[in-house]
Amino acid sequence: MLDQSTICAISTPPGIGGIAIIRLSGKEAIQIAEKIFQSPASDKKLADQRANTLHFGTIKSGDILIDEVVVSLFKAPHSFTGEDIVEISCHGSVYIQQMILQLLISNGARLARPGEFTQRAFLNGKMDLSQAEAVADLIASGNAAAHKLAISQMRGGFSREINQLRTELLRFAALVELELDFSEEDVEFADRSALIELSTRIATLLKKLTESFRLGNVIKNGIPVAIIGETNVGKSTLLNALLNEEKAIVSDIHGTTRDVIEDVINIGGTLFRFSDTAGIRETTDLIESMGIERSYNQLEKAEIVLLVTDISGPIQPLLDRIVKIREKITGQQLIIIANKVDIASVDSQNQLSEFPLLQNEKLVFIAAKSRANLDELIQMMKRAVDFDSIGPEEIIVSNVRHYEALTLAFSAIEKVIDGLKTGISGDFLAQDIRECLHYLGEITGEVSTDEILGHIFKHFCIGK
Amino acid sequence: MLDQSTICAISTPPGIGGIAIIRLSGKEAIQIAEKIFQSPASDKKLADQRANTLHFGTIKSGDILIDEVVVSLFKAPHSFTGEDIVEISCHGSVYIQQMILQLLISNGARLARPGEFTQRAFLNGKMDLSQAEAVADLIASGNAAAHKLAISQMRGGFSREINQLRTELLRFAALVELELDFSEEDVEFADRSALIELSTRIATLLKKLTESFRLGNVIKNGIPVAIIGETNVGKSTLLNALLNEEKAIVSDIHGTTRDVIEDVINIGGTLFRFSDTAGIRETTDLIESMGIERSYNQLEKAEIVLLVTDISGPIQPLLDRIVKIREKITGQQLIIIANKVDIASVDSQNQLSEFPLLQNEKLVFIAAKSRANLDELIQMMKRAVDFDSIGPEEIIVSNVRHYEALTLAFSAIEKVIDGLKTGISGDFLAQDIRECLHYLGEITGEVSTDEILGHIFKHFCIGK
Numbered sequence: 001m002l003d004q005s006t007i008c009a010i011s012t013p014p015g016i017g018g019i020a021i022i023r024l025s026g027k028e029a030i031q032i033a034e035k036i037f038q039s040p041a042s043d044k045k046l047a048d049q050r051a052n053t054l055h056f057g058t059i060k061s062g063d064i065l066i067d068e069v070v071v072s073l074f075k076a077p078h079s080f081t082g083e084d085i086v087e088i089s090c091h092g093s094v095y096i097q098q099m100i101l102q103l104l105i106s107n108g109a110r111l112a113r114p115g116e117f118t119q120r121a122f123l124n125g126k127m128d129l130s131q132a133e134a135v136a137d138l139i140a141s142g143n144a145a146a147h148k149l150a151i152s153q154m155r156g157g158f159s160r161e162i163n164q165l166r167t168e169l170l171r172f173a174a175l176v177e178l179e180l181d182f183s184e185e186d187v188e189f190a191d192r193s194a195l196i197e198l199s200t201r202i203a204t205l206l207k208k209l210t211e212s213f214r215l216g217n218v219i220k221n222g223i224p225v226a227i228i229g230e231t232n233v234g235k236s237t238l239l240n241a242l243l244n245e246e247k248a249i250v251s252d253i254h255g256t257t258r259d260v261i262e263d264v265i266n267i268g269g270t271l272f273r274f275s276d277t278a279g280i281r282e283t284t285d286l287i288e289s290m291g292i293e294r295s296y297n298q299l300e301k302a303e304i305v306l307l308v309t310d311i312s313g314p315i316q317p318l319l320d321r322i323v324k325i326r327e328k329i330t331g332q333q334l335i336i337i338a339n340k341v342d343i344a345s346v347d348s349q350n351q352l353s354e355f356p357l358l359q360n361e362k363l364v365f366i367a368a369k370s371r372a373n374l375d376e377l378i379q380m381m382k383r384a385v386d387f388d389s390i391g392p393e394e395i396i397v398s399n400v401r402h403y404e405a406l407t408l409a410f411s412a413i414e415k416v417i418d419g420l421k422t423g424i425s426g427d428f429l430a431q432d433i434r435e436c437l438h439y440l441g442e443i444t445g446e447v448s449t450d451e452i453l454g455h456i457f458k459h460f461c462i463g464k
Numbered sequence: 465m466l467d468q469s470t471i472c473a474i475s476t477p478p479g480i481g482g483i484a485i486i487r488l489s490g491k492e493a494i495q496i497a498e499k500i501f502q503s504p505a506s507d508k509k510l511a512d513q514r515a516n517t518l519h520f521g522t523i524k525s526g527d528i529l530i531d532e533v534v535v536s537l538f539k540a541p542h543s544f545t546g547e548d549i550v551e552i553s554c555h556g557s558v559y560i561q562q563m564i565l566q567l568l569i570s571n572g573a574r575l576a577r578p579g580e581f582t583q584r585a586f587l588n589g590k591m592d593l594s595q596a597e598a599v600a601d602l603i604a605s606g607n608a609a610a611h612k613l614a615i616s617q618m619r620g621g622f623s624r625e626i627n628q629l630r631t632e633l634l635r636f637a638a639l640v641e642l643e644l645d646f647s648e649e650d651v652e653f654a655d656r657s658a659l660i661e662l663s664t665r666i667a668t669l670l671k672k673l674t675e676s677f678r679l680g681n682v683i684k685n686g687i688p689v690a691i692i693g694e695t696n697v698g699k700s701t702l703l704n705a706l707l708n709e710e711k712a713i714v715s716d717i718h719g720t721t722r723d724v725i726e727d728v729i730n731i732g733g734t735l736f737r738f739s740d741t742a743g744i745r746e747t748t749d750l751i752e753s754m755g756i757e758r759s760y761n762q763l764e765k766a767e768i769v770l771l772v773t774d775i776s777g778p779i780q781p782l783l784d785r786i787v788k789i790r791e792k793i794t795g796q797q798l799i800i801i802a803n804k805v806d807i808a809s810v811d812s813q814n815q816l817s818e819f820p821l822l823q824n825e826k827l828v829f830i831a832a833k834s835r836a837n838l839d840e841l842i843q844m845m846k847r848a849v850d851f852d853s854i855g856p857e858e859i860i861v862s863n864v865r866h867y868e869a870l871t872l873a874f875s876a877i878e879k880v881i882d883g884l885k886t887g888i889s890g891d892f893l894a895q896d897i898r899e900c901l902h903y904l905g906e907i908t909g910e911v912s913t914d915e916i917l918g919h920i921f922k923h924f925c926i927g928k
Contacts (some may be wrong), residue, residue: 009482011481011482011556012477012482012483012556015477017476017478017928018476018581018926018928019928023483052518052519053518054516054517054537055516064612065615066615067602067615068618089551091603092477093605095608096611138557138560139481139555141560142557147530147560147563151529155529155532461480461481461482461556462482463481464482
């Protein structure tokens with residue numbers, strides 16, 4: 001499965017910078033680097049230098065000087081990929097980066113595919129598959145919570161959990177299969193009730209992991225927030241105000257940029273995914289025409305619902321509408337936003353605050369246009385999803401591939417439990433247990449195919 | 465002038481990538497890195513590790529694991545800045561980069577200003593000022609010719625030339641000043657005719673260097689090309705065709721991107737700067753109204769003039785116009801483009817080809833719309849400015865600050881020559897020589913002020 005070619009790629013972000021790194025990994029990494037690199041300080045060949053050392057020198061293409069560089073030397077197996085690695089740190093000109101890359105290729109290296117360095121780390125046993133996947137998550141992580149999940153997974157936290165489950169299942173399988181060997185004699189090595197207890201415990205753990213995916217997905221992809229409300233109550237103004245507020249709030253973290261999708265906003269390190277306003281406008285129409293049932297699907301995907309109201313108008317119809325909508329919201333965190341507080345009467349404000357049916361609801365008075373009280377709203381939204389409460393050892397599944405494998409493993413273990421209860425034969429039991437083991441093995445890569453690997457690593461950046 | 469603080473910055477291009485480098489330089493670089501870095505392999509402190517070594521470990525913020533990193537250790541004075549340098553190679557997540565940067569700052573480093581690492585290299589005597597400036601040029605270089613100038617300058621080629629001139633001038637100054645010491649006795653140590661010869665030689669060299677700036681500027685900023693011609697002859701179509709052609713031609717050099725200015729095009733590694741079409745349209749009007757004198761200023765800045773004509777119409781008035789315009793073009797390379805060849809009569813083509821007054825002109829038949837023969841035009845344009853003919857040792861001035869200093873130095877040496885010829889007193893001679901020395905000293909930074917340095921380094925990227 002592991003090809004023996006030497007691969008190279010620019011590993012730093014694309015573009016111009018002070019420094020760029022070109023990474024070279026494989027059996028011939030050092031020999032290829034040797035062909036284009038010269039050190040003024042030493043006649044020693046790179047291959048004869050100690051591992052984990054730095055060497056200043058020049059890169060030449062024939063007689064043409066390309067750059068002055070620093071070369072980092074890592075030797076197999078003590079490197080990221082487990083192979084010899086040479087990293088060339090050059091001036092961050094795009095032209096120089098390309099010239100060096102072309103030189104390496106013309107001297108026998110080939111351009112690495114996306115994620116190929118990490119793939120080699122996996123194939124050389126430096127990390128398991130879920131750890132390799134965490135490398136990509138770590139690089140993509142844009143906030144504290146996503147970073148925490150990714151680094152814990154990269155360090156093997158999730159793998160340990162899966163391996164514990166596998167160990168228990170393997171013991172289980174051994175008992176059942178031992179029984180099969182002696183099936184002629186009709187003995188029962190495995191105590192059926194103990195087996196049921198064990199498989200139920202495994203099922204509970206798998207269930208817990210699959211259920212954690214909802215949170216993991218939210219952490220990784222942003223907290224879905226639905227902004228609902230009639231037209232002209234200030235939904236767009238609010239969204240724009242939040243967009244701008246973000247700049248003020250995250251200004252101490254330079255470069256924490258918004259996602260390409262317009263409505264994903266990083267507010268103080270927490271990612272919020274605002275649902276499409278077009279959909280919300282439709283939703284609003286439906287609410288107005290009392291067709292709220294159909295808009296409910298939209299709301300169901302949200303973790304937080306921001307119900308925006310304009311309290312500068314008549315208050316009684318507004319209260320009626322709020323109550324109607326509130327009834328339709330069950331699992332989500334509802335925040336009622338009383339907008340245009342700056343032009344609303346004190347009487348309206350009091351009526352809303354003191355309305356008995358809303359006493360247990362979160363209510364915030366704002367003026368989106370002038371940004372009055374936006375900070376209170378943001379704090380409310382952040383409190384609505386408290387990532388900090390996740391324990392340091394708690395395992396949260398955030399990868400959809402893992403979620404699917406866990407779901408399949410859970411189905412398999414449920415079949416085992418059913419089988420034990422209905423007393424099916426050891427053959428079938430063993431088969432279901434093997435199936436469960438297979439899916440768990442897919443997560444860590446004990447079981448893997450080229451197809452799975454190809455699918456995983458194609459989403460990596462080149463150079464990692 | 466050199467402050468003692470420890471500075472840090474992200475040195476790799478901004479954004480997400482496989483690897484990012486955070487660079488730390490200064491007296492406390494190692495101690496500050498020590499506070500947040502832990503190696504699992506060694507209890508030894510970083511400060512006790514050998515210089516030029518690599519160390520794998522973790523970066524922690526209190527108990528929170530930020531990343532697994534590789535640290536490069538350089539010790540003063542054997543580093544880029546001449547100070548202790550620690551480079552932290554982390555996963556290229558923007559979040560991680562910012563976290564590490566904030567950690568370094570909260571542990572006593574401060575954010576580096578643009579170019580501050582290179583500025584320290586200059587202040588610590590690792591390079592002179594023209595070499596430091598070449599670092600920025602090298603990073604910005606986007607083609608072979610600009611790269612060649614920048615790397616030669618960074619390696620000290622230009623500095624050697626300037627220093628030779630300074631040495632000669634200093635010898636000259638010494639002779640004149642010795643004379644001044646003995647002025648009571650009315651002796652003449654310095655032979656006036658030998659002095660005239662020496663200063664004339666220096667003047668010639670300075671003249672040659674200032675004159676090279678035209679070429680240097682063209683290499684660095686692109687070859688100015690004026691596209692002229694009446695409306696509807698296909699100027700825009702030609703420019704668009706060249707823009708598209710470029711993609712095909714430079715596709716083997718990924719990332720060689722066009723400048724932000726719309727009309728700077730990198731064609732096969734050569735930068736062409738097409739002059740503003742708005743101006744050309746005005747020029748065209750003026751040509752039509754025979755007001756060609758005023759448009760001449762536009763043309764004068766160009767190295768190449770592309771005269772676009774439509775040969776699908778009547779040929780005689782076209783020939784008359786071409787001849788008139790040709791007379792106005794002196795220093796520039798003129799290329800006459802006969803466009804719309806696909807719908808022109810063979811007779812028109814022949815008349816143009818065989819027109820006696822144009823026998824020594826470059827003429828190319830194209831059809832811009834279908835891109836027919838565009839490649840021939842591009843080859844013609846590339847031959848018009850032959851950068852490859854620049855000798856390996858030839859010094860080309862490409863920096864406007866150097867050009868200005870050389871121009872002032874040249875004026876000063878001219879005053880010296882005049883003074884020698886008119887027999888002015890040694891005092892005045894010495895003063896003019898000192899002035900010449902001063903301007904040459906500004907180039908290499910023998911003479912420098914905070915203002916000059918501030919101006920130079922503010923154009924660098926942060927992290928270099």
